[in-house]
Amino acid sequence: MINRRDFGKISLVASLATTMGRPAWAASAADTAVKAAQQYKGRTITIVWEAGLQSLDPTHFSGPKWKELTGMDVKVVEVATAEMFTKIMQDYKSGAGAYDALNVIPAWMPDLAQAGALEVLDPYVEKYGYAPELQTIAPTYRDNQMKVGGKIYGFPDDGDVFLMYYRRDLFEDPAVQKAFKEKTGKDLAVPKTWADFDVVGAGLTDILKDKGIYGASFFRQPPYAMYMFEERFRNEGGKFFDADTMKAAINSDVGVKVFTAMRNENNFMPPGVEQFGFVENLATFLQGQSAMTISWPPYGRWAEGYGTDQEALNWVPKTTIAGKVGYALPPGGHPELAAGFALSISSTSKNKDAAYLFIQWLNSEDVSRQRVQLPYTLRDPFRDAHYADPGYLALWPNAKDYLAALKQASQTGLLDLSLLQTDKYEEVLRQAISKLWAGDDPKTILDAAAAQWNDITQKIGVDKQKMVYAAWAAESGAYPKI
Amino acid sequence: MKGAPFHRRKETKLVVRYLIATFLVVIFVFPIYWLFAISFKTPGEIFAVPPVWYPKSIQFNNYAVLFKDGDAKTVGNSLVLSSVSTFFAMIFGTVAAYSLARFKTGGENLGVWIISQRMMPPVAIAFPIFLFYVWLGWVDTYIGLIILYTAFSLPYVIWMMRGYIEEIPLELEESALIDGCNRWEVLWRVVFPMARSGLFATAVFTFVFSWNDFLFALVLTRTEVTTYTVQVTHYFGGQSNFWSKIAAMSVLGTIPVFITVATLQRYLVRGISMGAVKG
Numbered sequence: 001m002i003n004r005r006d007f008g009k010i011s012l013v014a015s016l017a018t019t020m021g022r023p024a025w026a027a028s029a030a031d032t033a034v035k036a037a038q039q040y041k042g043r044t045i046t047i048v049w050e051a052g053l054q055s056l057d058p059t060h061f062s063g064p065k066w067k068e069l070t071g072m073d074v075k076v077v078e079v080a081t082a083e084m085f086t087k088i089m090q091d092y093k094s095g096a097g098a099y100d101a102l103n104v105i106p107a108w109m110p111d112l113a114q115a116g117a118l119e120v121l122d123p124y125v126e127k128y129g130y131a132p133e134l135q136t137i138a139p140t141y142r143d144n145q146m147k148v149g150g151k152i153y154g155f156p157d158d159g160d161v162f163l164m165y166y167r168r169d170l171f172e173d174p175a176v177q178k179a180f181k182e183k184t185g186k187d188l189a190v191p192k193t194w195a196d197f198d199v200v201g202a203g204l205t206d207i208l209k210d211k212g213i214y215g216a217s218f219f220r221q222p223p224y225a226m227y228m229f230e231e232r233f234r235n236e237g238g239k240f241f242d243a244d245t246m247k248a249a250i251n252s253d254v255g256v257k258v259f260t261a262m263r264n265e266n267n268f269m270p271p272g273v274e275q276f277g278f279v280e281n282l283a284t285f286l287q288g289q290s291a292m293t294i295s296w297p298p299y300g301r302w303a304e305g306y307g308t309d310q311e312a313l314n315w316v317p318k319t320t321i322a323g324k325v326g327y328a329l330p331p332g333g334h335p336e337l338a339a340g341f342a343l344s345i346s347s348t349s350k351n352k353d354a355a356y357l358f359i360q361w362l363n364s365e366d367v368s369r370q371r372v373q374l375p376y377t378l379r380d381p382f383r384d385a386h387y388a389d390p391g392y393l394a395l396w397p398n399a400k401d402y403l404a405a406l407k408q409a410s411q412t413g414l415l416d417l418s419l420l421q422t423d424k425y426e427e428v429l430r431q432a433i434s435k436l437w438a439g440d441d442p443k444t445i446l447d448a449a450a451a452q453w454n455d456i457t458q459k460i461g462v463d464k465q466k467m468v469y470a471a472w473a474a475e476s477g478a479y480p481k482i
Numbered sequence: 483m484k485g486a487p488f489h490r491r492k493e494t495k496l497v498v499r500y501l502i503a504t505f506l507v508v509i510f511v512f513p514i515y516w517l518f519a520i521s522f523k524t525p526g527e528i529f530a531v532p533p534v535w536y537p538k539s540i541q542f543n544n545y546a547v548l549f550k551d552g553d554a555k556t557v558g559n560s561l562v563l564s565s566v567s568t569f570f571a572m573i574f575g576t577v578a579a580y581s582l583a584r585f586k587t588g589g590e591n592l593g594v595w596i597i598s599q600r601m602m603p604p605v606a607i608a609f610p611i612f613l614f615y616v617w618l619g620w621v622d623t624y625i626g627l628i629i630l631y632t633a634f635s636l637p638y639v640i641w642m643m644r645g646y647i648e649e650i651p652l653e654l655e656e657s658a659l660i661d662g663c664n665r666w667e668v669l670w671r672v673v674f675p676m677a678r679s680g681l682f683a684t685a686v687f688t689f690v691f692s693w694n695d696f697l698f699a700l701v702l703t704r705t706e707v708t709t710y711t712v713q714v715t716h717y718f719g720g721q722s723n724f725w726s727k728i729a730a731m732s733v734l735g736t737i738p739v740f741i742t743v744a745t746l747q748r749y750l751v752r753g754i755s756m757g758a759v760k761g
Contacts, residue, residue, distance in 0.1 A: 050720070052716060052722050077705055083715070090609070278721050279529075279723040311547070315727070316525065378719075378722070
């Protein structure tokens with residue numbers, strides 16, 4: 001298992017590899033940012049960061065390193081995810097200018113940009129020569145999480161995407177394969193469609209339940225299940241709205257089919273799965289009690305025990321499945337990008353250039369390569385170079401499979417729904433999922449949800465929202481390309 | 483012979499009562515026990531299925547981390563904010579209450595008007611206050627929150643203390659005045675000692691109101707005076723829930739209130755009863 005010293009060595013090797021791979025005449029974006037930022041020595045920049053593990057990046061790694069390189073202090077305002085949007089808007093509306101740089105969930109970008117809370121970054125990108133390195137951000141993130149109305153408002157900085165994690169040892173166990181074949185008449189394989197998933201999940205539960213293993217477990221709490229619905233709905237061919245009328249279409253046959261299937265699948269998952277959040281589901285998987293799950297990238301690392309000996313991760317249950325995990329795209333093949341973070345600048349900042357240079361440096365190839373390998377934070381690979389990084393590939397025996405799956409996901413991922421007042425639409429979905437777990441009829445729930453969506457659209461203005469939706473739907477990651 | 487069955491019936495009733503009482507105590511105490519238990523558990527024990535009912539060994543690591551990372555400072559912030567604001571609210575509130583009780587300042591209805599301020603939903607004024615504080619430069623400062631908590635506690639203190647002061651016989655104050663005391667001395671030597679139970683009871687509740695505040699602390703702090711209630715929310719992340727830290731921090735946040743209430747319980751019961759009689 002890797003310790004902090006080993007990590008330092010890996011980072012050094014990675015940095016050297018990057019430097020050596022660059023033409024001698026070209027200064028890296030990180031170097032450019034550092035050199036330009038040295039004129040701001042003694043200044044403090046304030047950055048909003050998600051509280052918890054995420055903020056260990058600026059407090060333990062990047063903040064101190066930036067100070068060492070430029071003499072600038074970084075003050076980190078830790079905010080719970082649920083409060084981040086409000087805090088950012090509150091600061092902007094009051095004109096307080098307390099924040100210089102921001103972590104922004106990309107789905108919020110249209111709202112924040114239209115309100116005027118975010119600084120347009122194009123002039124800075126040009127001024128500090130960052131354009132070439134922006135192009136090496138993986139396509140899904142670069143094309144979907146950076147711009148609003150053709151202007152750059154944030155640098156995609158976190159490769160959040162759902163992957164399927166499965167127990168390779170069980171799928172390759174001849175006894176399990178035989179029992180599955182006898183039971184279902186099919187060969188046991190990692191499911192590529194949701195129909196296959198239902199067969200495999202139910203079959204494995206029947207075969208393995210006596211050993212305390214269920215075919216699958218998912219996080220089902222509404223804030224998480226909402227993303228899973230968004231992903232699956234689109235993979236099955238659903239559209240959120242009728243693009244001409246802006247009438248909600250989540251209550252279509254596809255929506256009802258997905259909702260119904262989601263509830264039925266709970267029957268072959270562990271008891272109480274409806275209440276599973278990120279951590280409960282993680283514990284179930286790491287303790288070897290489920291054969292398949294879908295989640296964000298940290299599951300894959302922690303299942304292998306990477307970094308879980310660190311104090312910051314002492315809350316992660318000890319893995320019992322290291323070396324037994326396989327990685328794949330979720331059924332349908334187009335995983336949800338599910339939140340993620342982009343780095344932005346507050347339009348009311350009094351230190352815009354200094355703050356910009358900090359986020360360019362953070363986001364640059366050299367520095368981001370190190371940050372995504374920090375065992376104790378949650379930044380996931382998001383650049384082409386991250387997936388091929390020799391240091392990362394060597395972190396655990398099958399890290400190459402993990403990175404290969406992430407790379408695949410980075411090419412086919414689906415963007416979160418992002419409109420004006422997105423959270424209002426999402427809240428309706430969250431409530432709908434609560435009702436689904438409570439046992440209400442899927443069609444009735446979705447009809448009501450669609451009606452609420454239509455009300456929200458009416459209040460915002462159909463034409464106004466239609467434009468935003470059209471722009472979103474035109475993004476490469478909005479709907480799967482058939 | 484007739485007495486025995488009656489005696490047995492009485493005993494049975496008593497046993498049933500004790501059983502019900504024990505059941506209720508278990509119901510009410512269990513969440514607190516569980517909170518404490520989690521704070522001493524290892525991660526493996528926290529997520530164990532079936533649940534581990536008590537930690538196998540008492541380990542203080544979950545607490546040590548809070549002190550090492552500086553998170554425990556937020557309990558100190560809460561302590562400072564709540565204590566200082568309670569102190570000022572009690573001083574100003576009691577003086578105001580005395581004025582209302584003895585001089586009928588503002589007429590009969592001023593007291594009702596003052597307490598009606600408590601009925602305003604705090605969220606309705608959170609943002610205007612934030613804007614005002616931005617202008618004053620008081621966001622994320624001790625002075626900002628102390629003034630706010632004091633202001634918010636004043637109606638409650640005034641209302642409660644007015645009731646307690648009205649209970650004190652006027653003759654005692656008149657005697658003190660005749661003996662040469664001025665009004666401030668009457669307050670200090672007669673009113674405060676006579677209303678001691680009410681003062682403590684009111685102070686405890688005022689302290690607890692400020693201690694438990696989440697909304698204003700969330701809106702008006704950033705990094706410097708973050709309170710423990712806000713700090714606890716930092717442990718819930720999209721991809722992480724630090725149950726051990728949540729439990730340990732919640733225990734740390736419970737202890738000062740627990741100590742305050744336990745220490746002043748004698749006055750608290752008497753003070754509440756006095757208030758109850760007064761209505």
